Amino acid sequence: MSRSxxxxxxxxxxxxxxxTSSARWLTRQLNDPYVKKAKADGYRSRAAYKLLELDExxxxxxxxxxxxxxxxxxxxxxxVVRQRSPKxxxxxxxxxxxxxxxxxTIFQMDFMSDAAPAAxxxxxxxxxxxxxxxxxxxxxxxxxxxHLRTMGxxxxxxxxxxxxxxxxxxxxxxxxxxxxxxxxxxLLKRHFTSVKxxxxxxxRKDSSEWYVIAKGFKAA
Numbered sequence: 001m002s003r004s005x006x007x008x009x010x011x012x013x014x015x016x017x018x019x020t021s022s023a024r025w026l027t028r029q030l031n032d033p034y035v036k037k038a039k040a041d042g043y044r045s046r047a048a049y050k051l052l053e054l055d056e057x058x059x060x061x062x063x064x065x066x067x068x069x070x071x072x073x074x075x076x077x078x079x080v081v082r083q084r085s086p087k088x089x090x091x092x093x094x095x096x097x098x099x100x101x102x103x104x105t106i107f108q109m110d111f112m113s114d115a116a117p118a119a120x121x122x123x124x125x126x127x128x129x130x131x132x133x134x135x136x137x138x139x140x141x142x143x144x145x146x147h148l149r150t151m152g153x154x155x156x157x158x159x160x161x162x163x164x165x166x167x168x169x170x171x172x173x174x175x176x177x178x179x180x181x182x183x184x185x186x187l188l189k190r191h192f193t194s195v196k197x198x199x200x201x202x203x204r205k206d207s208s209e210w211y212v213i214a215k216g217f218k219a220a
Contacts (some may be wrong), residue, residue, distance in 0.1 A: 001111055002061065004109070005052075007091055009131050010218050013098075018077060032046065032203050033198070034046035034049055036043075037049070038076070039041040042079075042112040043076050043079055044074040044076045044079060044089055044099075045074050045075075045076035046076075046202060047076045047077060047134060047201070047202075048076035048077065048079060048080050049123075049201075049202035050134075050160075050200045050202045050203055050211070051076070051077045051080045051081075051132070051172075052202075053200035053201055054058075054167075054172065054198060054200050054211060054213065055080070055084065057198065057200075058169055058196075058213050058215065059216075060172060060213070061081060061084040061085050061130070062084075063078070063085075063086045063093045063129070064081065064084075064085040064129045064130050064155075064165075064191075065085075065087070065088055065089065065129055066088060066089045066091075066124050066125075066127065066128040066129055066130070067081050067088055067089070067090045067091075067128055067129065067131070067132065068091050068092070068093075068117070068120055068124065068128050068130070068131045068132065068164075069081070069087070069090060069091070069092035069093070069132050070091075070092075070093060070094030070111055070131070070132065070133040070135050070157050070160075071093075071094055071111070071125070071132075071134045071135030071136070071153075072093060072094045072098050072106060072135060073090070073095075073096035073097070073098045074096075074098060075098050075099065075104075075106075076097070077101055077134055077178045078092050078099075078101050078104045079101060080105050081132075082101065082104065082214060084112070085199075085219050086103075087109045088103075089103075089105075089124060089125065089126075090105070091101060091104070091105045091106075091107070091120050091122075091123045092104055092105070092107070093106070093107040093108075093109060093111050093116060093119075093120060093122050094102065094106075094108065094111075095108070095109070095110055096108070105123045105156060107119055107120070107123075110154075111135065111156070111157075115166075117160055117175045118204055118206075119192065120160075120164075121164060122171070124164075126166075127165060127166035127169070128164055128165060128166065128169060129165070129166055129168075129169045129170065129173070130169060130170050130171075131157065131160065131161040131164070131165060131169070131170070131171045131176060132173075133153070133154065133157035133171075133172065133173040134173075134174050134183050135149045135150075135157065135173075135174065136153070136174055136176075136209070137149030137152070138154055150174075150175070150176055150180055150185070151175070151176070153172070154173045154175055154184065154212075155181075155184055157171075157173050158171060158173065158184060158187065158188060161214075161217075162187075162191050162217075165217040165219075166217070166219075166220070167219040168216055168217055169217040170214065170215045170216075171188070171192070171214040171217070172210075172213050172214075173210060173211065173212050174208060174209050174210075174211055174214070175177070175197070175209070175210050175212050176210070177209045184200040185212075188212065188214045189218060190218075191214075192214035192215060192216050192217055192218065193215065193216030193218065194213075194214070194215045194216055195212065195213070195214045195215075196212070196213050197210050197211065197212055197213070198200060199211070
């Protein structure tokens, strides 16, 4: 039994109106130690630990003064940025509503819209040191289509980072199994001194997500 009194392997009884997939998701959430830890530590999502673990390995947040959080909802990554760099100006964007976070400017809009980059840049009042993207396209159940849709978001995020980052800045983005596509990887290697892939421990083992970490932006 866990300290909460719940058996670690406890299965959730399927309610009459609950689908099998949603019951499976709820069971996983109830038994996920990162979900429990996030609640205890005051983070809005377990995803906060992915950034914390990536920061421990790559020192992403050291000395950050301006940061962009693409796909901010529900806000766990911006919470971590503010915690590690309390004086940093943070700007986030998401289609989904996000509750306010102290010190963070939040836009509820589509990052793929023509108006989004200018809105983010204006709110930053200067070049960012860090561009984070935890965006992923809504899945349709077709592996190749899902991959292409998500990589389209990653490519757009990379273009934004290359257009806005301060010299020496960092770009971090969620990619899927197989890592970054060849063309995008070549683009990142041209513009950054170091490009690596990592899967933080907080990322579920059965998840296809990885992260690309591009450091040392080389301004033109």
